[in-house]
Amino acid sequence: MADFLLWAWLGGLMIAAIAGPLGSFMVWRRMAYFGDTLAHAALLGVALGLLLHVNISLAVVLVCLLLAILLSTLMHKRIIATDTLLGILSHASLSLGLVSLSLFDHQNIDLMGFLFGDLLAIGQQDLMWIALACALVLGILVWIWKPLLSITVNEELAQVEGINVAWMRTLLMLLVAVVIAVAMKVVGVLLITSLLIIPAAAARRLSDSPEQMALLASLLGMLAVSGGLALSWFYDTPAGPSVVVIASALFFLLFSFPRSFSSS
Amino acid sequence: MSEVLLSATNLGVKRGNRWLIKDVNISLAAGQITTVIGPNGAGKSTLVRSLLKLINTTSGDISAIKGLRIGYMPQKLKLEDTLPLTVARFLDLGRHKQHQLSPQLWHNLLHECRTEKLLNRPMQQLSGGETQRVLLLRALLRRPHLLVLDEPVQGVDVTGQVSLYNLIGEVRNILGCGILMVSHDLHLVMAATDQVICLNQHICCSGHPEQVTQDPAFTDLFGPQGAGNLALYNHQHNHHHTSHGDIIAGQHNEDCDHG
Numbered sequence: 001m002a003d004f005l006l007w008a009w010l011g012g013l014m015i016a017a018i019a020g021p022l023g024s025f026m027v028w029r030r031m032a033y034f035g036d037t038l039a040h041a042a043l044l045g046v047a048l049g050l051l052l053h054v055n056i057s058l059a060v061v062l063v064c065l066l067l068a069i070l071l072s073t074l075m076h077k078r079i080i081a082t083d084t085l086l087g088i089l090s091h092a093s094l095s096l097g098l099v100s101l102s103l104f105d106h107q108n109i110d111l112m113g114f115l116f117g118d119l120l121a122i123g124q125q126d127l128m129w130i131a132l133a134c135a136l137v138l139g140i141l142v143w144i145w146k147p148l149l150s151i152t153v154n155e156e157l158a159q160v161e162g163i164n165v166a167w168m169r170t171l172l173m174l175l176v177a178v179v180i181a182v183a184m185k186v187v188g189v190l191l192i193t194s195l196l197i198i199p200a201a202a203a204r205r206l207s208d209s210p211e212q213m214a215l216l217a218s219l220l221g222m223l224a225v226s227g228g229l230a231l232s233w234f235y236d237t238p239a240g241p242s243v244v245v246i247a248s249a250l251f252f253l254l255f256s257f258p259r260s261f262s263s264s
Numbered sequence: 265m266s267e268v269l270l271s272a273t274n275l276g277v278k279r280g281n282r283w284l285i286k287d288v289n290i291s292l293a294a295g296q297i298t299t300v301i302g303p304n305g306a307g308k309s310t311l312v313r314s315l316l317k318l319i320n321t322t323s324g325d326i327s328a329i330k331g332l333r334i335g336y337m338p339q340k341l342k343l344e345d346t347l348p349l350t351v352a353r354f355l356d357l358g359r360h361k362q363h364q365l366s367p368q369l370w371h372n373l374l375h376e377c378r379t380e381k382l383l384n385r386p387m388q389q390l391s392g393g394e395t396q397r398v399l400l401l402r403a404l405l406r407r408p409h410l411l412v413l414d415e416p417v418q419g420v421d422v423t424g425q426v427s428l429y430n431l432i433g434e435v436r437n438i439l440g441c442g443i444l445m446v447s448h449d450l451h452l453v454m455a456a457t458d459q460v461i462c463l464n465q466h467i468c469c470s471g472h473p474e475q476v477t478q479d480p481a482f483t484d485l486f487g488p489q490g491a492g493n494l495a496l497y498n499h500q501h502n503h504h505h506t507s508h509g510d511i512i513a514g515q516h517n518e519d520c521d522h523g
Contacts (some may be wrong), residue, residue, distance in 0.1 A: 027344075028347045030344065051272075082299055146357065153343065153347070156318055157338055157402075159316075159317075160318070160336040160412075161360075161406070181373065207348045212351075
């Protein structure tokens with residue numbers, strides 16, 4: 001097997017593994033559109049990173065986090081309906097990112113790569129960063145799992161029981177931002193949410209507990225990454241979209257099973 | 265007098281130009297059941313939520329004993345269908361590291377709340393009454409000093425309501441906790457209450473149930489009809505009205521004035 005394919009596969013597996021539990025939270029908390037908005041803003045982060053000559057991943061995390069905080073403040077103030085707000089900010093940040101990227105005269109800005117991912121371009125160094133980011137996210141996620149689950153079930157109940165709800169929410173957004181920054185390599189800003197949401201949604205049918213769903217989502221995501229890469233390798237299809245196609249196929253396959261398939 | 269757990273003075277919450285509640289004084293004591301009643305939009309939930317520090321208050325002070333543990337039963341629990349959560353797991357999330365129920369007490373309460381058979385069921389498949397009982401049980405898991413129940417019987421049928429109120433009274437006896445309860449249905453709460461607070465932005469009247477039902481402010485708040493329903497019923501309606509208000513001759517009594 002070619003080295004670059006191995007790196008791509010390993011990187012994809014790690015991101016799919018971490019996307020499982022995080023994506024489950026996004027499904028439970030109805031954050032799909034929210035995640036989309038953050039992912040689109042990642043492009044703006046790329047542009048800023050290039051402009052200010054800082055590490056692109058770092059710029060992406062910072063921009064996503066800033067937008068996440070801005071979003072939750074605006075949502076809290078209820079100036080306009082949340083979906084409208086997300087719709088505006090999502091496409092505004094995507095367009096702003098595209099416009100600012102177009103201002104650069106760089107020959108080597110791979111716009112398609114940012115938009116749809118460039119899994120096969122993952123190198124050994126990227127892999128190290130992915131591993132580090134995934135370990136960090138996983139560690140924090142395990143550490144705050146119970147309070148995070150508590151605020152997902154009911155925020156007011158959690159707050160009365162002494163959990164710092166605002167802090168937990170911010171942490172979750174931070175984790176999403178980190179995963180977006182590293183997953184951008186694999187599926188690109190336009191498809192990141194699907195890698196988070198689809199495996200989690202597919203796992204729902206087979207799960208009886210939150211942990212089961214998170215774990216299954218990871219496994220399904222890893223299956224999708226492997227299948228997508230194979231598809232890309234043998235039929236020369238774009239890697240990112242291929243992963244999403246396989247993930248969607250898994251989702252529809254699992255949902256066509258009757259519910260009795262599960263243990264309860 | 266039993267110990268005061270939580271008290272508020274001159275509590276006010278203003279949103280925009282409107283006071284949702286104003287000048288509310290309330291004091292909750294251990295072992296005592298306090299019920300807040302009032303029409304829709306009177307600010308009952310606002311009062312409860314500000315006491316729980318879930319919303320910011322505009323004026324007034326809230327003071328509580330040190331280390332006050334509150335068990336809270338929210339008005340309703342809306343769980344996403346996408347979250348696979350059994351009743352047992354849901355209850356687990358409410359456990360406190362230090363303050364646990366003894367196994368004996370846990371089984372006792374589990375039995376009182378009739379939740380033994382529900383433990384392995386998904387939360388989303390519970391009926392309204394079952395959900396309320398599970399929520400109540402969760403609120404009890406931390407051995408609360410104070411139990412706060414926001415419209416505990418919502419979505420529960422009438423027989424279920426009676427048994428839920430009985431259960432709440434039972435819980436008070438078992439745990440010895442203070443209880444703050446919100447309700448807008450007057451009929452059932454009165455029997456099991458030590459202190460009634462009638463709220464309509466401000467406190468209209470308060471005190472023992474018998475005392476309050478005699479209060480003219482109470483009649484003003486709920487109208488003679490509503491208030492009459494509560495006091496011993498003295499007007500038996502033995503005829504029906506059409507939608508125009510005409511009296512329909514029906515099962516009349518001998519001593520009926522009309523018909």
